[in-house]
Amino acid sequence: MLASQSNWIFTYKDQIEKKSQLEDLSLSSVVKELLMQRGLKTKEDAEKFLYPALDQLHDPALFHQIEIAKKRIEQAIEDGESILVYGDYDADGVTSTTLMVEALREKGAMCDYYIPNRFTEGYGPNEAAFREAYKQGFQLIITVDNGIAGVGEVKVANELGMDVIITDHHEVQEELPEALAIIHPKCAEDYPFKELAGVGVAFKFATYLLGYFPKQFLDLVVIGTIADLVPLHDENRVLVHFGLKALSSTDRAGLKALKKQCSLDGHVTEEDIGFRIGPRLNAVGRLQDANMAVDLLLTNDPDEAGELAEYVQELNTERQKVVATIAEEAIAEIEQQDGSDHYVLVVAKEGWNPGVLGIVASKLVQTYCRPAIVLAIDPETQSAKGSARSIDGFDLFTSCMQHKSLFTHFGGHAQAAGMTLPVDNVSVLRDELDALAKEQLTEDDFKPQLRIDAAIDLQDVDLSVIGELNHLAPFGMGNPKPAFHITAKPAEIRQIGATKNHLKIKFAQDGIQLDAIGFGLGDKYTKLSKDTAIEAVVELQENEWNGIRKPQLFLKDLAVKEWQLFDYRGAKQWQQQLDQTLANQYILAFHDKEKETNDVIGPEQFDTIEQEIEALYLVDLPQSLEDLSDLLKGKQINRIYACFQLNDGYFFQKIPSREEFKWLYQLILKRKYFDYKTDAPKLASHKGWKLEKVKFMFQVFHELGFLTREGATIVPTESPEKKDLTESPIYQKAVKQMEVEETLYYSTYQQLKQWIGEQLHAASKPEEEMVYGF
Known part of the structure; x- marks a missing residue:
């Protein structure tokens, strides 16, 4: 098994x-x-799925506040106002930012963009950034891939006289910001698809704003959509389908340079984005200011694009090293906590780079198959900031929202979240989430689905x-x-x-x-x-x-659903098959000479084992088949390794026949004596027997009392008791040993597996008869 x-x-x-x-x-x-x-049960639905078309996209006018947003932008353009696109530092955020900036500039707007620093400002709107935007003369802020949780920050903007348009897709919390307009699928009752990525929402807004379908942005849309792990059905499927084609033949200088760094030529797949392009764009914001990623996507200069893409590649390599180091330290922390006792893993430490903690959390989930929160402690502010990832059975967003008071900042989805909280609340958070998880999760939830x-x-x-x-x-x-x-x-x-x-x-x-x-x-x-x-x-x-x-x-x-047999009979290096990570594997030996280490056990110890055995190594042959058969009955063994060694065996020597025994005995009766030292070699040569065979026959005769010794001479016993050969213990042992060797050592693989299987199965028959009564 x-x-x-x-x-x-x-x-x-x-x-x-x-x-x-x-x-x-x-x-x-x-x-x-x-x-x-x-769920595609009609021909029409199936064909739409198999052959995506642009007319399957929904009308952006279904966002009920999108007209308000459009008019405000057109007013800003007409009045010469400055517009700030406020983005985010991940791949979805930088593609959203690039797309919105290009759409506004095409529309004729005076605009710039701002990406908050992951380390000093964190995710989403922040008051200081909004106040700085006001000082620099911006009258309108458009958020992309963030903003739905910025209640206080939008209030500050309103007090300063700035308008805010929010385009976002993250989970909606209890209170909505008092923005001029909110373009969010989950805030638009009439919009039929709720799972757009941030770049998807920005694209729908750009489409409505420009008044036509802007295919030139599809290469950006596909990157953000795939990198943000939103469901690829409905509109997302259409956008990704056409976006992959657009990205494969893009003329965007930055993407061409980035594809070169990724060794991508020709058709680009969703896996290329998920494992090559996306991680590189994310690496910029994870290690430093993400503005460079937007610069890369916006530039029209091939030389500048090449330089920026090369630096992005260097950052990604550095990011991989940082992740490996932190993951190793996080695992050490968990082992100290005895992580197997916790349903939710929460680790925090000074010196960790907050930018990569989401990746580290994902690695912990893969290692332990438990929800994981990884936090970097700032000793100056006594706060902990980091990321969380979850498993299928545990809604991280809902569970954390039940303890929202513990956080300074929190946001995310069911499977991923970002957070900041006081250091003193870390242990409280661990205990509270652990309690929730214990109520919700079973052992099966701790294996990947x-x-x-x-x-x-x-x-x-x-x-x-x-x-x-x-x-x-x-x-x-x-x-x-x-x-x-x-x-x-x-x-x-x-x-x-x-x-x-x-x-x-x-x-x-x-x-x-x-x-x-x-x-x-x-x-x-x-x-x-x-x-x-x-x-x-x-x-x-x-x-x-x-x-x-x-x-x-x-x-x-x-x-493997049935027990397995591994055939290492006669192999000298069978020890190499031992799995040192297993706690329930056993090495069984029947003879004392094999029990040279504490790892080897004898039949008496093995017979006391009641739990399921993962692996059993049989290293020598028993004296009889019954000895092994009795031990196997009643045992649940997943894998058996036959490692039998044979030095002096009986099987190919063969036991002398009765006629041979009879002939030799009659010879001795006729001669009246036998000088073993002189006559045995002559007899063996004459009959073509091995000397060991002659010795064996004399031992049997002696044991049965047919012969006796007078000095150096062997003579027949007068009037011996009539006995059968099988009454000799030596003869019995030889017969049993030959049977053991024939069955366990010289048999074919299939014959050996059948015999062992019969012994393992034999114990279940009485139980079945007892349970069912027939």
Whole structure:
């Protein structure tokens, strides 16, 4: 057996209406089922999903205060007023800022932008920045990707005589700012889609403001939308679909330079944004002032763009090092707290860079599968500032809002949040969230949730199906890559990579073989037997090598539901298979000479074990099959490693036949004596027997009382008691040992697995009979 790393949720086992209007679509049954699972049960809905079109976007006029905002901007332009775009320091914020500045400038406005410093000002509006804007002559402030929580700051702006237009998408809190206009999907009852990113809201506003569809901004929209992890359905799906095309062929100097740093050429995918472009733009605001990221996106000068992109690359490299260091220190802090006892992890320390704590929190969630809050302590202000990430079963925003009084500043979503609070409140926050989580979460919640869309056979995996699946892209939040469940035996298992930390399996099923790659799963190599079926959750992908295209499986998780046998019989280095991380593995030896260390236990100790055994190593042969059989009965063992060694065995020597025993005894009776030292070698040579065989036969005769010794001579006993050969303990031991060797050492893998399986299963039969009564 091998447990999965995640909780597998078989969504395809839910009740799905089999009759649908998708039958007319020329798609495989696999893809049709996936469409139905995504709630697309009509041909019209499916075609909209598969073939996004710009006319699927909603009318921005449905934001009920958008006309007020537009008129105020037009008035500002007419009166020559200065407009300040107040943005944010992450990828969504800098793309929103760039987009709004370009839209205003195209409209003819005098405008500038401001990105608050993550370290000195924090997220969202702040009073000092608004007062400074007033001093510099700005009459209108437009927030992008922030502002919905700036109640006090907007009040200050109003008192100074400045108007504020808020464009945002973050969670709405109890009180709304008294802004001139709020453009927010969740504040607009008539707007049908509530999950736009900040850049998506800015784009809708720009569309309404300019009076046409500004395709030139789509390359910005796709970056912010994917980087901010909003659900990729409805409008977001359309914007990302066309945004990826726009980004792939963008003429924007800054993005071209950034793509070069990312080694991107040609078609850009959502993964390229999520793992390359997005992190680099985020790195600027995480380590210093994010204005440089906006400068990069706004510049038309290729030389300036190249220099800025190169510096962004350097910052990203530095960011990676900082994250690794803080993550290591945070894990050490958690271990000191005995993190396994806490449902919510809260760590705080002086000297940590607040800009990267969201990434560190994500790493802690991946490591411990618990909600995590990571805070940097400022000793001067005695405040703690940082970020939080959560797991699927715990709504971080709602839970923190129940204790809002603990925070100086707080905002975010169900799965991610940012916060500032007094140092004295950190332990209180840990206790309060821990109590809430204990009420809400179960043990299953502490494993990642892995949703499985369909079961598939290897014979159904081909390039045409993979091509159809690509029509479901772009993938991301709300539209994950389809995950499939397969069950097949591995024809080959290998560790790959420079450090052997990846896994490659060649699955075989009904004559079909298919390669599967599992990154980071190399440690499973010693826990998988080639002769046992593996259940795996996979994604389907295309692999091209030397011009040859073929389907391939990408392993997300795997499990083995039955016990496994690993055959290391005769291998001298079986100790290398020991997993030092396991607490419930045992090395069993039947003979004292094998019990040279405290790690090895004997039959008496093993017999007392009642809990489930993860791994059992059998290092020597028992004296009888019954000795091993009795120990295996009643035990729950996931993996058994047969590491038997054999030096002097009986199996290939064979026990002498009765006729051979009879012939030798009659010879001695006839001769009346036998000088073993002189006659035994001659007898062995004459009969073609080994000397050990002759010795064994004489030992049996002596034990049965058929022969006796007179000095150096062996003579027959007068009138011996009639006995059968099987009454000799030496003969019995030899027969049993030969049976042991034949069954446990010289048997085939399948024969050995069948025998051990029968012993493990034998204990359950009486229990079943007792429970069911028949």
